[in-house]
Amino acid sequence: MSSTAMSDLGQQGLLDITRSLLQQRDLSGVCEALTQLIKQAGLAERVAILLWQPGNQRVSYHASATCAPGKSGEEILLAQGPLHRLLTRPDALNCDYQEFCAAWPTLTNNPLYPEFGRYVLLPLAQEGRIVGGCEFIRDNDAAWSEKEFQRLQTLTQLVAIVTEQFLTRLSRSADRQQLRLERDNFRILVDITNAVLSRLNIDELVSEVAKALHDHFHIDAISVVLRSPQPGKLDVYTSHYLDGEAPLHDVAELDERGSLSEQIFKQQQMMLLTLANLNQLPQGDRQLFSLWGNELQSLCLLPLMSGSTTLGVLKLAQRNEQVFTASNLRLLRQIAGRVSIAVDNALAYREIQRLKERLADENKVLTEQLNTLDNDFGEIIGRSDAMLTVLRQVEMVAQSDSTVLILGETGTGKELIARAIHHLSHRREQRMIKMNCAAMPAGLLESDLFGHSRGAFTGASAPRVGRFELADKSSLFLDEVGDMPLELQPKLLRVLQDQEFERLGCNKLIRTDVRLIAATNRDLRQMVEDRAFRSDLYYRLNVFPVQLPPLRERPEDIPLLAKAFTHKIARRLGRQIDSIPAHTLRTLSEMPWPGNVRELENVIERAVLLTQGNVLQFSLPEMLYRPTAQPGNQGELPQEGEDETQQIIRILKETNGVVAGPKGAAQRLGLKRTTLLSRMKRLGIDKDVLV
Template sequence: MDESLPSQTAEAEVAQYGALLKVSEAIAAHRDLQALFRDLAHRLPAVAPFDFIGLVLHDPEKNLMKVHVLETAAARPLTTTTRLDGLEMPIEESATGWVWTHQQPLIIPSLAEETRFAMGMTALRGIGVQSVCLLPLTTAMSRLGAIGFGSLEPQAFGAKDLALLDQVAKQVAVAVDNVLNFASAKVSQRALVRERDRLNLLLEINHAVNATLDLKQLLSAIATSLRRVMPHERTALLLYEPEREQFRLHALNFDLTKGFLAEGELTSVDGTPAGIALRSRKPFYCVKADLQGFRSDIADRLLAEGIQSAYCFPLLSHDHVLGVLTISSLTEKTYETDDITLLGEAAKQIAIAVENALNYGHVLNARQELARERDRLQLLLETNNAVASHLEVRDLFASITTGIRRVLKADVISLTILDPELNQLKLYALDFPGQKGLLEEGTSYTLRGCPAAAAITGREPVMLGQQELEQAESEVSKRLVAEGVKSACCVPLLLRDRTLGALNVGSLQEGAFTQADAGMLSEVAKQIALAVANSLAYQEIAALKDKLAKEKLYLEEEIQTDYNFEEIVGDSQALKRVLKQVQTVAVTDSTVLILGETGSGKELVARALHNLSDRRERTFVKLNCAAIPAGLLESELFGHEKGAFTGAIATKLGRFELADCGTLFLDEVGEIPLDLQVKLLRVLQEQEFERLGSTRTIRVNVRLIAATNRQLAQLVEDKGFRSDLYYRLNVFPITMPPLRERTRDIPALTRHFAQKFARRMKKRIETIPSEAMKALQDYPWPGNVRELENFIERAVILTQGQDLYVPLAELKRTPSATASSGAATLEQAEREHILKVLRESNWIIGGPAGTAMRLGMKRTTLQSKMLKLNISRPR
């Protein structure tokens, strides 16, 4: 029986949990789907065998599958220029369509042998994919599409891979749904703002129409409102006189007129833009070239006024045309469809005013119509403003009930929300001042038989009389009748293809509502539907945000547990002097230069400075200047714009921007090239810089901590380092003493490292021999604390019992020999020790008497060590 299987399974599960944790991290870090999948493409290949990861979503309007994202794993980059982003496929020709339809995962082990899904398979084969694993992306509310993993190898995915990728898909589905909901909410919010502006304009026009019968005053008020929404220079009202077949320029609003047009004059109908609108009874748009083609006196005068474009709207009243409203501009302007619709609605109201002025006998009826329209628009405006002001649906409902009662004879108003999973309606909000207490908010009812059921299922307004209410078998209908309700009107809350619930009004009078009332309530319900959808999305996003915040807090605690950078071990006088200096300068924003040999703990001091400063809540960013090629160091420090140099495919933030309001630690600062030192000096002095490829100055507030193991003063004398930068860095120097000057700290450091590695390797080490401790204190440690740490790690590996085994022979070598042999000496000694135990156990690895047990490590760990050290059993 293979004893390695349980440990291998455990390690695989740990890797899978780590992968899922990384997926959560990626979801928390990205709101953009492209960036999320790019991150997943880099994180997941360590535990799942794929070369491509893609997102395919169902387009409900076209009823097809569309490729939104296709990313390539970093381990096997794409070698072809073929891209599938944006590819649209019929459901039956796409494997993702099958997954979306059946809501089941699908593994295709060999695309070469697959005969289904012709279009999708052809596209995948075109980029070299030989096997795929597809999983549905589904949330509690909707089926979104599918996530796909592709491999350049056949038979790449198995049951274990499917289990892991299924967990990934569940997390990704929530993230994708959040992004889509967030985008939808923003679009809805913009639509609400635009609708509010439109209704404000219509309300202003409505007020102007109601305020005066003088057409000139009316046009002046309307022109002011129109120009605020749709900029133009000239507004004119031409009234049609059928007896003469001419227009009379009755009102003109044109501050920049040159005198070629005058109010009151008569112009011809035919051969003019306004005449075309009049004859066709449709809006007509023309530009300068069109005006030049009319060859009429009015066209010539329009050109003389400098008119470059004009829109003409016929003023229609019942079956005849009263005139034309024109707006024109000194530039060639085009307007969107919504603007044209808005102008059309304005023209309708102006037509009413014109008819009122021409036929004063119908003023009373016109005013009643305008009053109703005003109330309707006011109600819509109040609803729009309420939707924009209230995220909580109950607050929105309370703010619009007064307006509804002002327009309708409503004694009871309610809002019901549909639960599609339970097929129930919940009485979410209720306004019924005179009720007897038979109806309560929060009560849920079965959809069947409810007064709003027909409106919800039919997606159309429904009006109910007393007879329909009394014949209904539902509990809510019986309670309405018991409350004395005799008529009701229910309109559905529709949002694209979803029905969210219903807005309901009831009256204690029979036949209280008309079809016009139902139409008005439908307009109100459209806006309430947006608010309900936004509220539900906000609640879901808030819950997810709270969840991610808790996960972030947990991860931060984990990181702090594993990487405690304030853990500086030792109590020697030399170390105490350093810590005293750290406490002194940490609370300031002064630049600190940390000097010391390699491995002496300069980064720990830098982190301690940051954690003790007022910037501790902000970012600590580090950069090893020696680890970055000289050509890329400037980009790492200051960032670059897209296209700044070859390979700069996207804008990148530099370390200074990342460390804004925080601390930037530059390790090995002595390795910075001379030409870059000038720019670094400017940032330190001015706290501003420009990215590569940009002329925009960016200001930052960064505290700089630098470190080096080189003699900067000597470098300045040798012209290898700028003197002005050296003096700017050397504001407060701190010198880390080498370990050979801290021999008093060696016992504490040894115990600390021994316990650290023992916990990691699941060993129990209780004592350190005094002879070994003395040898450790006598050794000069040219590699300082880092060398001691590595040496103790090796000692813990070699330890079999509870006493730390210290290979004293290594400490007896000369410092030069130790320095020259380095890690290779430790590795060779470890190899020899493992070979020795293997020979003693007759090359038996597992079991009670095996080598792994004698070395105090797992069998899989020993096998990994043997592979790394090139140890194999002799033939």
């Protein structure tokens, strides 16, 4: 626009100037157009727009790039300059350079204000309030005439209109940008919430969290850190995005002590690290970077909270540290809140599943025990010296946690003694867990004892809790321990020594507090000699041996047992039997009972079934029946005129007093070692005297 046109501003001229200013991209462009205009009109050489920022008490300075290159922006110094005076006294400020320097010495020699001739600052008003000022500067010191001053005021009014339009446009743009950001963040939160809240398996949950964070933020390594059931340990689930979209999943166990996660658990605050040296990290956290060739540069740790409790830590590692901007960190905190809810649900589900599995296994064990347990046989019956000795031993050992080895022939009541030891111990509040080593196939015995994880072997579709885990804080009764496979014995020994074990298919140690009670009808000492049983396990089991006498060695207990069995069985069968003939009791007491108490009970049950009236009746031929000895097990026949005592003495002399073993007296007589020793005791034979 020409100076002539500028000298005679009409309505059309004002519209043209306003349109020209509004076409500029920003306020610096407005100042550039104004500068050309005022130079053409000879009004001034420089122009600038100063806007007051009440929120931060600063002044935003806008000028032509040719007049103040690189100086547009917020200036703290200008907040105490001419504009501050204009805000307090909204009149035009008109002065020369000397007056300017005297009023604002801090601006002297400032690049924004090189030496000039004349200065004027006119207020920019919007809706009746001062929002800034428009300053004009002349290089010469000639004062503006009244007409020139009016033109400057007119231009300032146009600048106020244009500035308001620009600020409104910027505000709307910022609002739109903020709305877009909030919309995008909301979509991310919804996506992650939908992805993780339906996951109840920890591994699947961590994979979904990692995928969502990588998709939205391109984070390279994502970990979820949870406290392990083992004290002092952390379970770290990590997904590394090394190759495009195919992540590498890893599960590790680390020490909590000294780790960054330990600090998060304690402080419950986010931690952001920019790593210049990996040696600054604890050893456990340094492992995260091993797959990346030490490329990762920044690490962000966010607490996963449930109320005031820290459930775990969300650990994010990134090669580009710019991902952890202030806005992204705000969003990541919100994401951590959603992940916390999902982790809380997954942990609760895992605990429910563990309790369900434990309950199912306990029910299975209880069913097995109920099917084999004689619930009515609640007391040990016996007043013989041999049984009183056993009961005193039970009372002595029950209150300790020592391992007990119960020895005795089949049917002598070893399980009954084991239950008595448990019920007299401080563990009696917990149910005793029982397992028969001879009744379980060798291939499944280890799984039944120590449990297994899912997929440990073919058919292991679900994890299983073993007997040792079920017996925690209680007693475990291992019946027929002599039949345990040789290859499984070292693992049993380890549990007894260290009180810890591993499930099949899992390398996590499980600690347990179990009191072991073992029983066997076999000669473990001989098995050790024959290398059929480990000597170290034998010595560990044989801490406190309890030898149960066979029934034939305590005949005075047989009438008591017969009466008790008769009463119990008759009640169960709905029969009324009031008495047992004296001669029947004498006959029972004189029998050898190779099957011991179990055989006696079976004979009594058979007699109850055959009894017609109220007096117990026996079929003596049925009662005295013994199976024919198998070939090879019959033993040597006595010589002519030789009774049982003489035969035993002769064979003992011939074997030099050796009772057990393939060439011992018991083998030649076709008897068990314990049976021969019982007969020798009954007949008063001392082998040491004979040799």
